[in-house]
Amino acid sequence: MLFAVLFEDNDTCATEVRNQYMQAHLDFLAKNASMIKAAGPLRQNEDTPAGGLWLVDADAPGVVDELVRKDPFWPTGLRRSVRVLTWKQVFADGSRLGT
Template sequence: MLFAVLFEDDNNCAADVRTRYMPAHLDFLSTHASMIRAAGPLRQHEGSGAGGLWLVDADSADEVDRLVKTDPFWPTGLRRSVRILIWKQVFADGARL
């Protein structure tokens, strides 16, 4: 089952937190590449981080929640909230699936 995971970042979190933990976060994404099909930052405008988006292949939302909570970003306070939503792809590369 595919899940869209939407992260909202805490703008009050120290600016250096993202920079300091980014290498560990990227290693985490690589380590879990069999589950995390895509990942990337969300921005409200250039240079201002707003959160992130993952597409995750997992058996349940609980499994995704456990994965989220093992990300090195999680315990830092950077993430203000997370939403885990079931996602069904119906369109890709200009065509309906």
């Protein structure tokens, strides 16, 4: 099952926290690449980070929640909120996929 995980970041000290923990966060993503199929930042504009987005392949939402809580960013308070949503891809590379 695929999940879209939407993170909203706190504005307070976000840049400092992000910079301090970025390498550990990237190492975590690499270590969990079998589940985290895509990941990247979301921005208000080119210069203003707003959060992040992951696409995760997992058996259940609880597995995704556990993965989120193991991310080195999680205990820092960087993340204001997280939403785990079931996602079904229906379009890719210019074509509709199976129903």
